[in-house]
Amino acid sequence: MINVTPVAAAGACCGCAACREICPVGVVSMNQDRYGYLTASVAEERCIHCLRCVKVCPMKMLVEHKDQEMATS
Numbered sequence: 001m002i003n004v005t006p007v008a009a010a011g012a013c014c015g016c017a018a019c020r021e022i023c024p025v026g027v028v029s030m031n032q033d034r035y036g037y038l039t040a041s042v043a044e045e046r047c048i049h050c051l052r053c054v055k056v057c058p059m060k061m062l063v064e065h066k067d068q069e070m071a072t073s
């Protein structure tokens with residue numbers, strides 16, 4: 001199983017929302033952090049693992065991971 005996780009906690013998300021716009025099933029949402037910056041989050045349980053968000057992210061902050069291993073796209 002491949003999961004997609006935005007590493008928004010790292011602060012690398014520029015808030016462009018390209019991932020939300022390209023997601024075919026609408027499971028990416030943009031949320032404000034405590035400083036008011038927008039960051040992406042993925043409802044992983046509803047993700048269909050198409051990896052479009054991974055490919056479109058200009059900051060390369062979305063990562064795919066298999067099982068417990070993390071690997072950048």
Ligand code: SF4
Pocket residue numbers: 004019022023024025026027028042046047048049050051052053054
């Ligand atoms: S992998 Fe596909 S379905 Fe999952 S969050 Fe990214 S764009 Fe949406």
Ligand code: SF4
Pocket residue numbers: 006012013014015016017018019020039040056057058059060061062
């Ligand atoms: S495409 Fe990347 S940089 Fe843009 S909002 Fe999504 S995770 Fe953040």
